[in-house]
Amino acid sequence: MPILELRDITKIFPGVRANDGVSLRLERGEIVALLGENGAGKSTLMNVVYGLMAPDGGEVFVDGAQVHIKTPRDAIALGIGMVHQHFMLVQTLTVTENIILGHEPSRFGVIDLVSARSKVSDLSTRYGLKVDPDERVADLSVGMQQRVEILKALFQGARILILDEPTAVLTPQEVRELFGVVRSLVAEGLSVVLITHKLDEVMGVADRVVVMRDGRVVGETTPAETDQVGLARMMVGRDVVLSVDKAPSKPGETVLEVRDLAVLDDRRLEALRCISLVVRAGEVVGIAGVDGNGQRELVEAIVGLRKPTSGSISLRGKDITHAAPHATIHAGVSHVPEDRQRRGLVLEFDLAENLVLGDQSDAPYASAGIMHGRVIDETARERIADYDVRTPSIRVLAGNLSGGNQQKLVLAREMGRDPDLLVAAQPTRGLDVGAIEFVHRRILAERDSGKAILLVSMELDEIMSLSDRILVMYEGRVAAELSSEEADAERIGYFMTGGSNKDGAPLQKPATTVAEGGAS
């Protein structure tokens, strides 16, 4: 008897059938991966199971008995726990307070903190989820916060654990630890539903894979019966090229030159220390590094969002060190920001308005301070068609697009103004394979048309497959420069973690450090 069974779940949002007769079965002690692109309806389905959304049709069975889950409280009482993609933790409360919230051990309303804390540390040792029960959640790393979420579900007595995109925010190391934890949970008798769109995770950890597309289940398989290419085909509905084919680069003249740049971060600490780099026309320069080693500040300094304390930035020989963002746009710099929802788009504006942001006061979109709606709309339609943004109309608000379409919209605007330099920060973060493929092809097409491209990414695979040269950043410096031929994950990883800098000597000559790195 399956521990959880869903039959013909249907959930209709205005205009969309988010779930269309979805059935799913979860056996005891099993890890089922629910695979699908963003917007396929995976999270909706699990929100129905957890009582956060009321289904428009279908039945849910737990231990063979039909149940009606109307609120999360019902779900918890049935032993269903969920770790949400965006953590449901109260930042100002401690680990223990977050875990017991809603199920506080108490006498006459007074919380028994001593027994609460000891229960939390019992669970934490039993499942190998080490965490300090008295720490404030706001002070924890993302990986630790996820442990707290899992502990919370266990504390509530979960037998069925739903993990919604659990690896989206984790480092590779944390992903490995998480899957170790998941396996030990299953060994203890729990059953797990893993929502994901990452193929390698599915192959690595799942017992069975259920693939969803457009609100329907389109297939079921096991990792043994298929491979990543096969899974991608089921998920997207067509063949997907997972590896990037690219012609050798033909670098031209220097476009971007950064010299001895020093920049402070928001806490007024030194984020960049005398960094120098060059990007030439027709090449992709990739910046690799662990998040927080100055990548963000470098990008912001180049596009004019952050004032350098010393050094210079020039574009085709023209000094733009202290240029404001509008001036850098005019000079020929386009910017795909890492957070498309906060900096890339105005979510409350429609697509046409978003597509002229930055150029809104210039010809041909405006003259004498008055915007020309017809020109703007025509351009918008062209760019939307060109970049395959899936939308019923240009009047749709940007906030209503899926993540992939939002990113295409940003690219359409930034490339549409025909820049000399494209600075792309995390251009595929949170996108599914289909959209990633599109963004990658577009970036390489721009390179081949002679644009200079500076690519910042935390995804090593992305850096390695797109870049012609790779700079590894560590603590605000370039720790190493590698050509695409000599770069492999191990070598980049070595420099990312400060590899060649053990003796504290500054790295002046990247070439020699490469040799040291390779030797050790």
Add this chain to the structure above:
Amino acid sequence: MWLSFFTPDLFASAIRMATPLALAAIGGTICERSGVVNIALEGMMLVGAFFGVVVTLATNNVLLGVGAAIVAGVLLSAIHAFASVTLRMDQVVSGTALNILALGLTGFLMEVIYGHPGATNGIQHIIGPVFNFPTGGTGVLATIWTWIDQIVFSYTPIVYLAIIIAIVAQWAMFHTRWGLRLRALGEHPRAADTVGIRVQAGRYSAVLISGALAGLAGANLTLEQVGVYSDNMTSGRGFIALAANIFGRWTPAGSYLASLLFGFAEALEIRMQSFQSVIHVPVQFFLALPYVLVVIVLAGFMGRAVGPAAVGKPYEKE
């Protein structure tokens, strides 16, 4: 001169003046901790003060008057809860509307009931001090006793009640299930929802509690301090209470202590007025003192105040 300026009565007066501020401020703290902004504290105090007098005059029972003040505050806060929690209205707009409503309603009913504008009739006996120990005599011991009697034993019941409420609310907010859930509601209502806490119900109860406390603050003003209701007699105390809540960093004890500071400014204001012949400063200066202090404290000494993350944001389930 200084000896007659800093008398024990000045400090006792500070605590008395702090009481309505503190009660409303603690109400504001509880309300905002649940995620609802309550700028209608002023109006809730006002209806409390007014209906306290009306019911006392009608029944000749001051206890019923206090009860009526609390009920009036709760009823007004129920409108605020309905507007901001159920209808998900902008909480500042709702609060402003209620302040205007309270002012208009009390002014209107005053004329209807008593036939003259400006003030109600006075109640016969205001609520007296709880203790009444003999004082007097000469010598050091007598002086010390006078100070103790004035600062510790000279107050009316609601003054003591406010201190008890501050202590109990402070403890409850950080040691009980109610307090933990309240804090979660204002920080991350969705997280509370996903662990089975009823967000709307929790917010309703917090708003109603703030109404009860603000109503009680109004009762303290009319039934313990003045004995008569005059038009707009709170004169911004509800807003000073909000400032005290912020200065007290959204904790009941902090709210009380911040109210003490503002209460002391008010006591100082009154005391200085009686020294006008000596100090030679226009009386308007003294009147402005508590408000100026609020501005200085909030703008100058406070640093960045971080309130509950979700305060002011209506919660929607899907």
